Amino acid sequence: QQKVQQSPESLSVPEGGMASLNCTSSDRNFQYFWWYRQHSGEGPKALMSIFSDGDKKEGRFTAHLNKASLHVSLHIRDSQPSDSALYFCAAYDTNAYKVIFGKGTHLHVLP
Amino acid sequence: GPKVLQIPSHQIIDMGQMVTLNCDPVSNHLYFYWYKQILGQQMEFLVNFYNGKVMEKSKLFKDQFSVERPDGSYFTLKIQPTALEDSAVYFCASSWTGDAEQFFGPGTRLTVL
Numbered sequence: 001q002q003k004v005q006q007s008p009e010s011l012s013v014p015e016g017g018m019a020s021l022n023c024t025s026s027d028r029n030f031q032y033f034w035w036y037r038q039h040s041g042e043g044p045k046a047l048m049s050i051f052s053d054g055d056k057k058e059g060r061f062t063a064h065l066n067k068a069s070l071h072v073s074l075h076i077r078d079s080q081p082s083d084s085a086l087y088f089c090a091a092y093d094t095n096a097y098k099v100i101f102g103k104g105t106h107l108h109v110l111p
Numbered sequence: 112g113p114k115v116l117q118i119p120s121h122q123i124i125d126m127g128q129m130v131t132l133n134c135d136p137v138s139n140h141l142y143f144y145w146y147k148q149i150l151g152q153q154m155e156f157l158v159n160f161y162n163g164k165v166m167e168k169s170k171l172f173k174d175q176f177s178v179e180r181p182d183g184s185y186f187t188l189k190i191q192p193t194a195l196e197d198s199a200v201y202f203c204a205s206s207w208t209g210d211a212e213q214f215f216g217p218g219t220r221l222t223v224l
Contacts, residue, residue, distance in 0.1 A: 032210050043115070043202050043215030044154065088154060092210045098167045099213065101146075101154040 003027050004091050006102035014110050019079050021105045023089030025070040030091035030100070033072045035063060038086045038104075047074070047087075079109045113137040117203050117216035118185075125224050129191035132219045134203030136186055143186045144204040144213060145178065147171060154202070160186065161209070190221075198223045 006023050013019045023033070032051050036044040050056045050063040050072060057063075062075045076083055089102040116135040124130050136143055145157040158168040160178055175194070180186040186205075190197055200220050204213040 034212065038151075038154075040151065041217075043204075043217050045215065046212040049212065086151065094210075096167050097161075097209045098156055098159050099144075099210075100156065103153040 003030070004089055004100050004102040006087075006089050006105050008105060009103070010106040010108070012108040012110055013079050015079060015081060017079050017109075019076040019083070019107055019109070021074045021076075021087050021089075021107070023072045023074075023091075023102055025072075025091050027091075027093065028070065029093050029095045030070065031067070031094055032092040033063075033065060034090040034092075034099070035061075035072075035074045036088040036090055036101075038088065040085075044088055076107075079107075081109050081111050083107060084109045113140075113214050115203055115205055115214050115216035117201075117219050119219060120217065121220045121222070123222045123224065124193060126195055127192045129189065130193055130221065132188040132190075132201050132203070132221070133185040134187065134205075134216055136203065136205030137214050140205035140207050140214070142206045142209055142211075143178075143180065144206075145188045146202045146204065146215075147199045148202060148218070149199045157188075157201075159209075193221075193223045195223050197221060 034049045035047040038044040050065045060077045064073045086104045118133040143160040147155045177189045200218040203216045206213045
């Protein structure tokens with residue numbers, strides 16, 4: 001079973017709209033979460049991390065973590081065409097010293 | 112910002128040959144990683160490396176795979192012999208600590224014929 005599950009697989013939003021991406025972990029060893037973004041032809045780049053319950057805001061991006069349910073989300077306000085990319089949720093396994101990536105959400109921001 | 116370099120960007124080889132993928136990580140980073148990605152889909156963890164040793168490897172890290180970083184130079188992934196299913200984009204990453212942000216290189220596209 002996939003230990004880090006992302007939904008939806010693909011998401012289309014209009015320019016200026018709000019994009020919401022979800023991620024759920026099935027392992028309580030996964031305490032630290034990262035969101036990465038990968039544009040076509042490039043390597044992933046970290047957007048933000050979230051380690052504590054609640055919201056964390058960085059510009060147009062807000063991450064939310066609920067440790068009890070092991071659910072983390074990413075919300076992109078005022079989406080831009082340049083936000084079109086593959087978004088990965090990544091969880092750090094404190095027992096195995098490794099990061100597990102979800103399968104990703106393809107975000108398409110339509111001009 | 113900090114950059115990870117990967118050489119070459121694209122490698123085409125015949126099945127059964129050996130290939131070495133090279134990574135120049137961020138200079139003060141201590142943890143190094145290799146990932147495999149097929150067709151722009153999931154980023155699959157292969158191996159992580161710290162203090163000269165493999166710390167964790169996945170089932171994708173077959174016996175034909177090996178990693179090393181001799182004398183602080185390139186962090187390398189060697190595949191010997193290669194198989195058709197090894198065709199993918201391989202990403203190297205590095206980080207300061209195990210739970211810190213990982214910085215990824217641009218990837219090496221490996222095509223095994």
